[in-house]
Amino acid sequence: MARPSPRIEVAHEALRQAIIEQALKPGTKLPEDVIGEQFAMSRTLVRAVLAKLEAEGLVDANPKRTATVAQPTLAEARDVFEVRRALEAEAVRLVAKRWQPSFADELDSLLRQEDEARARQDERVSIHLAGEFHLRLAQLSGNALLERYLRELITRCSLILAVFGRPHSSDCAIEEHSALIAALRKGDADGAVAIMHSHLGAVERRALLGGDDEKPAALGDVLSRYAAAVTARQTTKPPRTANQP
Numbered sequence: 001m002a003r004p005s006p007r008i009e010v011a012h013e014a015l016r017q018a019i020i021e022q023a024l025k026p027g028t029k030l031p032e033d034v035i036g037e038q039f040a041m042s043r044t045l046v047r048a049v050l051a052k053l054e055a056e057g058l059v060d061a062n063p064k065r066t067a068t069v070a071q072p073t074l075a076e077a078r079d080v081f082e083v084r085r086a087l088e089a090e091a092v093r094l095v096a097k098r099w100q101p102s103f104a105d106e107l108d109s110l111l112r113q114e115d116e117a118r119a120r121q122d123e124r125v126s127i128h129l130a131g132e133f134h135l136r137l138a139q140l141s142g143n144a145l146l147e148r149y150l151r152e153l154i155t156r157c158s159l160i161l162a163v164f165g166r167p168h169s170s171d172c173a174i175e176e177h178s179a180l181i182a183a184l185r186k187g188d189a190d191g192a193v194a195i196m197h198s199h200l201g202a203v204e205r206r207a208l209l210g211g212d213d214e215k216p217a218a219l220g221d222v223l224s225r226y227a228a229a230v231t232a233r234q235t236t237k238p239p240r241t242a243n244q245p
């Protein structure tokens with residue numbers, strides 16, 4: 001398949017990040033003209049971006065209406081968590097099987113950054129890093145298909161947290177992540193699987209309680225902020241490979 005145009009990639013990544021980090025709330029309208037203007041793209045390209053986000057469960061697109069940030073139902077949310085628990089338990093089992101001391105260094109470093117972000121109350125970075133921790137574990141499983149499925153499920157969970165819960169930063173407890181690393185380090189595969197299971201159960205319980213009544217930000221403001229961040233990242237880093245969103 002041909003590599004998608006960089007503009008589509010920037011728009012897709014900016015919108016994806018803005019939705020995951022809850023800068024764009026569920027139900028927010030995503031008019032094609034505003035997005036097209038922001039990313040200097042035709043409506044056809046905007047529709048391609050929205051279709052991609054719809055396939056990832058992040059956007060509700062309907063040819064007759066303006067697309068919106070998806071609003072998963074409670075039943076869908078429970079289904080997503082159920083599958084995520086099953087797959088992440090398997091991912092942890094695989095990580096334990098191919099464990100190397102360098103894995104602990106990587107996970108510890110993510111945890112430290114998450115802790116620092118939380119200490120300076122940088123909620124967006126903290127949400128991002130909590131997700132990264134789980135994505136990194138999925139990658140360390142060494143199973144590319146499992147990683148792909150988990151990437152989608154973890155992304156959907158961020159949206160679910162935006163609909164039903166408080167921000168992810170208060171839902172992914174750092175102590176639970178560090179207990180998981182400790183079990184893996186000891187070579188305790190069953191213990192690590194059990195910790196992951198109870199961690200995700202706790203995330204789900206915390207997420208599917210409470211509500212969040214922050215007032216919505218203007219779409220144009222959020223998009224320009226995220227577009228600038230994505231572009232800056234793309235110019236400082238080598239291009240992402242096809243299996244990384």
Ligand SMILES: [Zn+2]
Nearest residue numbers: 130172173177
């Ligand atoms: Zn977590």
